[in-house]
Amino acid sequence: MLHALSFAFVDSINVLLIGVLVALAIIAAPGKYRQISPLLLLGDWLGVLVLALLVLLLFDGLQSLVDAVISSPLFGILLILTAVLTAVLTWRGGDSSDLVDRILAPLRAPSALTVLVGFVLGVVQSATSVPFYAGLAVLSASDIDPLHRYLGLFLYATVAMILPLLAGLALVAVRARPHSWIGRLFARARQNQAQVTRWAGWLVTVLLLAIGILQIVS
DSSP states (O other), X not given: OHHHHHHHHHHTOOHHHHHHHHHHHHHSOTTTHHHHHHHHHHHHHHHHHHHHHHHHHHHHHTXXXXXXXXXXXHHHHHHHHHHHHHHHHHHHOOOOHHHHHHHHGGGSSOSHXXXXXXXXXXXXXXXXXXXXXXXXXXXXXXXXXXXXXXXXXXXXHHHTTHHHHHHHHHHHHHHHOTXXXXXXXXXXXXXXXXXXXXXXXXXXXXXXXHHHHXXXXX
């Protein structure tokens, strides 16, 4: 289970969602951030959980193929190739500020739409994340009995949300004390969003590369 959760942690390096939370903390009216951000994070968690359930059902239906891939060097090679692709995309860079602004439009007030936006973000982020699929493949190929494997998806989705959740909690402190050290840190990160995104990309690259090499060696 820990092996699968390591991929979920890599998946939690969700720069887009954290960027939305930071922007929301800046523009939200007093008292609104604490109402909107939990709904957004809940929706995202539900999106990750639902997609994880569907993917695990698919992988369990392809049990022999998944077992063969996980137990072969091919799995490690795929992770290394993903790391290389991530490095190329990170080196090329990009600006997600326009996308963040579009996501913020329906988040001006807490509502069911807030949860829906989070749900869509969770599904899209997970569906385009190789670590998300890799972790579920490892979980499917594990010796954990089916009941505990599927119950473990609640933990898997939570770990996949851990960094945005911590960022959301930190932003509560930032709004309460904007001139504290953590407030200055987030302000600097907001001003250097492209650089922070690049650092996150390099971190994902290194983690995937390390996990891929360990997979081949073991």
